Structure formats: structure tokens, C-alpha cells
Amino acid sequence: MRHPVELKGKPASDGIFTGPICFLSSAAAERRASGDPAIERRAFDEAVALAVAGLASLTETAEGEAAEMLAFQIALLEDDALLEPARSLIAQGRPADLAWRKTVDAEIVGYEMSDDDYFRARAADLKDMRDRVLRQLSGQDTHQAQAGAILIGDDVPPSLFLEADWSQGGAIALSQGSPSSHVAILARSRGIPMVVGLGDIVSNGHAEAVIDGASGLLVLSPDGAQKRLWSKKAGELAAQRERDALFLDKPARLKDGSRIELLINVAGADELDHLDSGHCDGIGLMRSEFLFRDGKPLPDEEMQYQAYRRFLEWAGEKPVTIRTLDIGGDKPITGLTPEGERNPFLGLRGIRLTLEREDVFITQLRALARAAVHGNLKIMVPMITVASELAQTATLLDRVMADLARQGSEAKRPPLGIMVEVPAVAVAPELLAAADFFSIGSNDLTQYVMAAARDETSVASLSDPAHPAVLRLIENVARYGREHDIPVSLCGDMASEPRHLKALIAAGLRTLSVSPASIARVKAALAEIG
Amino acid sequence: MNDWKSSSVVIRHEVGLHARPSVKLTKLAKTFASTIQISGSPEGPWIDAKSIVKVMAMKAKQDSTLYLRASGGDAASAVDALRGLVERDFDEDAAHAASG
Numbered sequence: 001m002r003h004p005v006e007l008k009g010k011p012a013s014d015g016i017f018t019g020p021i022c023f024l025s026s027a028a029a030e031r032r033a034s035g036d037p038a039i040e041r042r043a044f045d046e047a048v049a050l051a052v053a054g055l056a057s058l059t060e061t062a063e064g065e066a067a068e069m070l071a072f073q074i075a076l077l078e079d080d081a082l083l084e085p086a087r088s089l090i091a092q093g094r095p096a097d098l099a100w101r102k103t104v105d106a107e108i109v110g111y112e113m114s115d116d117d118y119f120r121a122r123a124a125d126l127k128d129m130r131d132r133v134l135r136q137l138s139g140q141d142t143h144q145a146q147a148g149a150i151l152i153g154d155d156v157p158p159s160l161f162l163e164a165d166w167s168q169g170g171a172i173a174l175s176q177g178s179p180s181s182h183v184a185i186l187a188r189s190r191g192i193p194m195v196v197g198l199g200d201i202v203s204n205g206h207a208e209a210v211i212d213g214a215s216g217l218l219v220l221s222p223d224g225a226q227k228r229l230w231s232k233k234a235g236e237l238a239a240q241r242e243r244d245a246l247f248l249d250k251p252a253r254l255k256d257g258s259r260i261e262l263l264i265n266v267a268g269a270d271e272l273d274h275l276d277s278g279h280c281d282g283i284g285l286m287r288s289e290f291l292f293r294d295g296k297p298l299p300d301e302e303m304q305y306q307a308y309r310r311f312l313e314w315a316g317e318k319p320v321t322i323r324t325l326d327i328g329g330d331k332p333i334t335g336l337t338p339e340g341e342r343n344p345f346l347g348l349r350g351i352r353l354t355l356e357r358e359d360v361f362i363t364q365l366r367a368l369a370r371a372a373v374h375g376n377l378k379i380m381v382p383m384i385t386v387a388s389e390l391a392q393t394a395t396l397l398d399r400v401m402a403d404l405a406r407q408g409s410e411a412k413r414p415p416l417g418i419m420v421e422v423p424a425v426a427v428a429p430e431l432l433a434a435a436d437f438f439s440i441g442s443n444d445l446t447q448y449v450m451a452a453a454r455d456e457t458s459v460a461s462l463s464d465p466a467h468p469a470v471l472r473l474i475e476n477v478a479r480y481g482r483e484h485d486i487p488v489s490l491c492g493d494m495a496s497e498p499r500h501l502k503a504l505i506a507a508g509l510r511t512l513s514v515s516p517a518s519i520a521r522v523k524a525a526l527a528e529i530g
Numbered sequence: 531m532n533d534w535k536s537s538s539v540v541i542r543h544e545v546g547l548h549a550r551p552s553v554k555l556t557k558l559a560k561t562f563a564s565t566i567q568i569s570g571s572p573e574g575p576w577i578d579a580k581s582i583v584k585v586m587a588m589k590a591k592q593d594s595t596l597y598l599r600a601s602g603g604d605a606a607s608a609v610d611a612l613r614g615l616v617e618r619d620f621d622e623d624a625a626h627a628a629s630g
Contacts, residue, residue: 072549072582075556081581110587118545119589125549 002205002221007198011216012184015193016234017171018210022146024153033095044096047136052077058162065185069158073129097137104130121181128157150209152201161186171211173218175201247523248279255530263513265491272314275516282318284513285491286311288325292333304367312375319376324364326350326382350383355392365400372412384418387431421445426473429480438481442492446470465494471503478508498525505529535609536599539616547590551620556582558615564602572597
């Protein structure tokens with residue numbers, strides 16, 4: 001009996017599952033080469049034909065994303081530009097499997113080196129296709145994915161997901177992989193828990209595991225107590241999801257019926273496609289960083305204007321709070337953020353950086369002021385520490401408004417508020433009384449109050465947003481806002497966690513901004529608080 | 531082989547010429563007997579529009595211009611058909627409507 005081992009990775013699909021482990025070896029089994037190019041060539045052509053036939057039969061039952069991925073693989077296997085190099089290596093005396101692997105791997109490198117997430121993710125499709133042919137060559141015609149098991153591997157090919165039997169549940173744990181891979185998309189749509197980026201998973205001797213997709217946790221060889229705990233959690237999760245779903249399209253209220261303003265945090269325009277603006281009271285935090293991608297040119301004013309306008313049109317009359325560029329810290333952008341800072345979380349980040357790069361900041365403020373005519377826009381400035389930073393921002397915004405008016409551009413001056421995430425502001429909010437609103441960023445506030453870096457696993461246990469010191473500061477800000485008519489909200493992760501809601505309500509908050517996926521469970525939890 | 535029919539079209543698709551549009555483009559190209567080539571620039575290099583491996587390797591992005599040329603008996607209709615497919619944004623809406 002092995003001792004339990006806990007591994008932490010990145011969440012890719014929510015859900016809890018306990019079951020046997022099924023290790024997937026990515027390499028195909030050994031194959032004995034014939035040594036005769038003619039025989040190798042025949043074996044190769046046959047393997048490709050069988051692989052195409054296998055994919056075609058999967059296509060019959062697949063839909064949407066899955067069907068497209070299969071069509072892509074079939075098209076590749078029908079392309080002479082891919083088959084010819086392998087055939088020519090075979091003609092030169094290479095065994096069929098090595099010739100094929102060499103040819104496809106050369107192609108895969110091109111995808112893996114791409115700076116585009118989409119193209120990089122296609123490398124998995126090519127590997128899947130490669131291994132499908134290799135399996136045919138070595139006479140293994142199916143994957144060995146066990147039904148009702150946690151599949152563990154470096155990266156799981158999409159076709160394995162489609163072929164596997166999920167009728168008894170199951171889960172996926174990957175040492176590599178990405179939450180934006182095809183398999184992750186498939187897993188989310190099927191409700192199969194999945195965690196990626198777990199690093200080396202030592203298979204030796206473990207037979208069973210528990211996976212929690214939401215927290216990105218994999219526990220190998222859980223002991224009796226852990227198993228009971230997780231099975232209880234899984235049962236509760238299932239029951240809770242059913243209850244929560246009933247609250248999704250209702251307004252957020254406490255037990256006594258008093259209304260809570262429930263906003264959402266979004267990080268990209270594509271998130272809106274699957275969201276109903278009727279399920280929330282607006283957007284409490286739009287992270288504009290998605291427009292500023294590392295290695296890409298900076299977005300110009302027009303591109304930003306169009307992007308911001310989309311959020312406002314989605315929200316209609318409801319408020320949309322857009323946070324100005326918040327980079328630095330753990331979010332570097334080459335050429336914009338400083339290099340070689342010894343302590344980037346305490347360095348030039350958020351407003352400190354944008355005030356240094358006035359050109360970048362003004363472009364963003366212009367785009368925001370122009371977009372403001374399309375709805376109820378508010379501008380929020382991150383990492384404010386002292387009043388002069390807000391005053392400088394207000395001056396820049398005035399200048400932008402004057403310029404736009406002179407140029408005859410249609411624009412509106414949005415309210416200008418701040419993130420409260422630096423303890424200096426949370427302790428003495430009266431120094432920032434000029435802000436039009438406060439939004440508490442509990443993630444950074446906790447990091448700075450507890451002196452525990454958010455990305456440092458060794459001090460993760462100290463990063464507790466419910467520590468009395470953090471809660472006392474939240475209460476302080478909420479009280480100051482109430483007494484001086486400055487709206488206060490909280491947009492950190494803690495608002496999405498039902499277990500923290502009671503403390504936040506007790507601290508006096510009545511506006512919360514949460515992740516879109518947690519709307520139903522937050523509403524359900526609020527209804528229990530009275 | 532020097533008698534090319536050519537045209538150009540801007541790719542509007544959100545992620546450019548990715549897997550799904552490339553599959554459609556190469557499938558359509560294969561229905562013509564002519565030699566059909568595409569490029570990201572009017573000067574080339576030109577690649578075979580019937581090869582998904584090569585079409586994907588172009589990594590053509592959204593808002594980039596795709597140059598088309600064809601040579602052979604059905605060259606004119608091949609160029610028209612491919613330009614039409616890109617102009618209709620690879621019939622993505624129709625495909626979604628059909629699957630939805």
C-alpha cells in the first residue's frame with residue numbers, strides 16, 4: 001500500500017472523480033521491421049488506410065468540435081505532401097514506423113514552435129494521427145483506455161477521448177497538456193473532470209486516485225479517510241449543482257429578500273458568447289490585458305474601441321467596469337514591463353507602469369472614452385497606492401476628453417474608480433476619497449497583507465483571504481464607502497467561493513463580482529445568508 | 531503552365547486559415563483538375579492548395595490577404611469557387627446552423 005501523494009496542476013474541467021488509474025503509454029509498442037522496402041511500403045500504406053477507416057467510422061457518431069478534429073486528421077492522412085516524404089524514406093531502406101515518425105515529427109515541430117495558441121494546440125492532433133498509424137503498424141488497433149478510470153498520461157489524444165467509454169464516468173490527469181486543448185474542450189462538454197500540467201506523475205505502485213478538476217488536484221493512493229472525504233464532496237457537489245441551477249436566472253438576494261448586486265469578472269470577449277447578460281447585474285471587472293498579448297503588437301485605439309464596445313453592447317443598460325492595463329507582477333509583456341526586477345509584485349506594475357508609459361495609457365483612455373457612449377462604462381485603475389496616482393490619471397483623462405472634443409470624436413467621460421488591493425489604501429481609504437468607486441481586489445490585498453506571493457506554492461497556506469486581518473480591511477473600506485457615498489464592491493476570487501460569502505456580507509458588502517461559472521452557486525449561497 | 535488565372539481575397543475568419551477552413555479549402559480545391567496554388571503574397575512563394583499540410587503551414591491569420599492562382603482547363607472556375615468560399619467565411623454559419 002503506497003502512501004498518498006498529492007499533485008497540483010491546472011484545472012481544465014470541473015468535477016470530482018475517484019477510481020482506478022489507467023496509465024497511457026504514448027509510445028507505440030515495438031515493431032519488428034522486415035528489412036524489405038517493398039514489404040515496409042505495403043505495411044505503411046495499409047496502416048494509413050486502416051487509420052483513415054478508423055477515423056471515418058468515428059466521424060459517423062461525432063459532432064461539432066470532435067467531428068472537425070477527425071476531418072482534419074483524415075485530410076492530413078490523405079495528403080501526399082505528408083505521405084510522400086515517409087514513402088521516400090521507406091524506399092531508402094528505413095522501417096515504416098521510423099520513417100513515418102520522422103516525417104510527422106518534423107511537421108509537429110512547426111506547430112509546436114508557433115506563437116499562436118491555436119496552432120500550438122494542433123500539435124496534439126498531429127501526434128494523435130501519428131500514433132494512430134503507428135498502432136496500426138504494430139498491430140495494436142485500439143487504445144487501452146479503461147472504462148471508469150482516471151486516464152493518466154503526458155498528453156491524451158482527442159481520438160482516445162472519443163473512443164473511450166465514459167458511461168461509468170472517468171477522468172483525465174495529464175503531466176503536460178493545456179486547458180485550451182481539444183481534449184479539454186471535449187472533457188468540459190462531456191462533464192469529465194480533467195487536470196493538466198501536473199508535472200511528472202510517478203506511476204510506480206499506485207493503483208487508485210482521486211481527482212478534483214475545479215482545484216486542479218490529483219491524489220494518488222488516497223487513504224480511507226481521504227476517500228470518504230472526497231466521495232462525500234462528490235455527492236455534495238452533484239446535489240449542490242442541481243440546487244444551484246434553479247437560481248441561475250433569478251436576481252441575487254439574501255435570505256431576507258434584500259438585493260445583492262451580482263456582477264461578473266471577464267477576461268475576454270469570447271467569454272460573452274456563452275453568457276446571458278440576464279443572469280447577472282453587469283460586468284464588475286473586465287480585465288483589459290487580453291488585448292495585450294506578450295509577443296504581439298500593442299493594440300491600437302480602434303481595435304481597443306471595438307473590443308470595449310462589444311462588452312458594452314452585450315451588457316445593454318447594465319454597468320461595465322473596465323480595468324486599465326494591469327501588467328507587471330506575474331503578468332509580464334516583453335518591451336512593456338521592466339525586466340530583471342528582483343521583486344516584480346512589489347515593482348512597476350498596474351498604474352505605476354501605465355503612468356510611466358503615457359503613450360500606451362492615453363491610447364487606452366481614448367478608446368475607453370469613445371466606447372463609453374455605447375453604454376454604462378466605468379474605468380477602474382489597478383494598484384493605486386497614493387492619491388497622486390489617481391489625480392494624474394484624472395488629469396490624463398481630462399486631456400483625452402479635451403482632445404477628443406477638439407477632434408470632433410463622439411465620447412463620454414466615464415466615472416473613474418480604483419482597485420483597493422494595496423494595504424495602504426485599505427487602511428486609509430479616506431486618502432482616496434476622490435475616487436468615484438472602490439473595488440476590492442482580494443487576491444492582491446491578501447498577498448500583500450499576508451506577505452505571501454500568489455504564485456508561490458510553498459506559502460500557499462498563508463494566502464487566506466478569510467484571515468481576520470484581511471477581513472478587517474475589507475470591512476474598513478466598506479464602512480468608509482457607506483459613510484461617504486462611495487460605492488464599494490469586491491472582485492477578487494473570494495467572492496466566487498460560497499464559503500467566504502457570509503463574511504463578506506457581514507463586512508458590509510452588497511456588490512460582488514464573480515466568475516461567470518459561479519453565478520448560480522453564489523446566488524444559491526447568498527439566499528441562505530440572512 | 532504560365533497561363534495563370536489569379537485573384538485575391540481577405541481572410542475574415544476569426545483565427546485565420548485554421549484546421550476547419552483548411553479542410554474545406556483543400557477539399558474544394560481537389561474537386562478541380564487544374565493546378566491550384568495559394569500564397570500570402572502576390573510574389574509567392576506559392577503552395578499547393580490541395581495539400582492540407584502546406585495550407586496549414588502558411589498559418590494565414592485573420593485579415594491577411596490570400597492570393598489564389600490556377601492553371602488548367604477549369605482554372606477560372608477553380609479560382610472563383612475558392613475565392614467564394616473564403617468570402618463566405620468558409621460557410622461557417624451554415625455549418626453551425628446544420629449542426630445546431
